[in-house]
Amino acid sequence: MDIPAELGDFLRSRRSRLQPEDVGLVSYGRRRVPGLRREELAQLAGVSVAYYTRLEQGQSQNASDAVLDSIARALRLTPDEHTHLRNLARPAGAARRPAPRPEHARRGTRQLVAALDVPALVLDARFDVLAWNRLGHALLAGHLAADSPYRPADRPNTQRMLFLDPHTRELYPDWEGEARRAVSSLRLTAGERPDDRQLAELVGELTMNSPEFGPLWARHPVRKCAFGTKSFHHPLVGRLELDFEMARLPETGGQALMMFSARPGSPSEAALGLLAASAVPASAASGTARTGTAAHERH
Known part of the structure; x- marks a missing residue:
């Protein structure tokens, strides 16, 4: 950059x-x-x-x-x-960063995410999905393979999905507002990591392939979007209004845990229950998750 x-x-x-x-x-x-x-x-x-x-x-x-x-x-x-x-x-x-290599969520972090009964996922500093539980997968990317976060070559990226994946675009009734929020977070991260080649490549890819991204990026929006409310129009359960929180994970180089919840007694809570009943079993991805990160855990 x-x-x-x-x-x-x-x-x-x-x-x-x-x-x-x-x-x-x-x-x-x-x-x-x-x-x-x-x-x-x-x-x-x-x-x-x-x-x-x-x-x-x-x-x-x-x-x-x-x-x-x-x-x-x-x-x-x-x-x-x-x-x-x-x-x-x-x-x-800014700290000089070592040559990039595929990141992984810690075993304990993956266990925590799997144990949560709300949609949850782990993101790295570049917004790659390193892990998600079955509700997180069902909410955000049911059209993708459940084990994709554990394969670096196929790993989802929430910024890329938002701007380039038509399924994700349809998930947000206020897509323009979600896009502004996403670019604000990406701008802040790019300023924190000026020598991150992979992050710069992501910005270049989005600029070239999304007609909406370039004009938004040029406005220089900057905002840390660590909590708030997101609206969804889910293809299986319809409208959802979910609060979200992001928490930085210590000693991970910028990884964060993102969790969604519905207000008690709300229609969104009932819709989440329906989504949980239809979500793929956690075992569909857990085997690949263990295999894909075993070597990492030994070091």
Whole structure:
């Protein structure tokens, strides 16, 4: 990923959404482009125009916390956007990552996921599915093989599925909202992992093959979507409104456990019960899961 270009694009996108009157400035003259000018933002942030220009052009990678905090305040960044700004402004501080190799969910994590009676899955930092239980599989990808997370060559990726899989597109009645949420999470992750080649390849693949992804990516949305509510229109049980939570798993390099639940007594809870009754037995994938990760567990 071209970090200097990403930083400049991000700062320009955030300048463009603020007008002088939004921040207490008087607007003079006709503006060729919307938003704050560089000199106006520099004034608000308390830095020189020349310094801010170098930063926006990716020519200064040693900005202090104080300067970045001032720019974040001037741009009225959210906490997630502020974090993203720091990641882009100081990419040298990102940890160098070893050569990529297939990831696996820990045995204990897989056992936990299998034991849960709500839809659950394990994602790596690139949004690859490393494991799911039978309800997670039935909810999100019943059209895929239950053991696909345990075969790296066929491993599902939730971003790829959302933008390129027609079955997944039909699963979300508000597909556009789900797509915005997904790109916001992917943007934040890309800023955290600027040297992740596989993540960059995923972004390139989606840009080339999805007409909707490119324009969304260009807007630089940034938001950590670790909890909330998702709506589904499931082909077997119909409408579902499910709350979700994502929890980072310690010492895994960014893996997360994602779980869905329905409000007690709601129609969605009844629909989940119907889905559980129709889901494939857990044993359909457990044998492959044990075989596919046995060598990994020995190390």
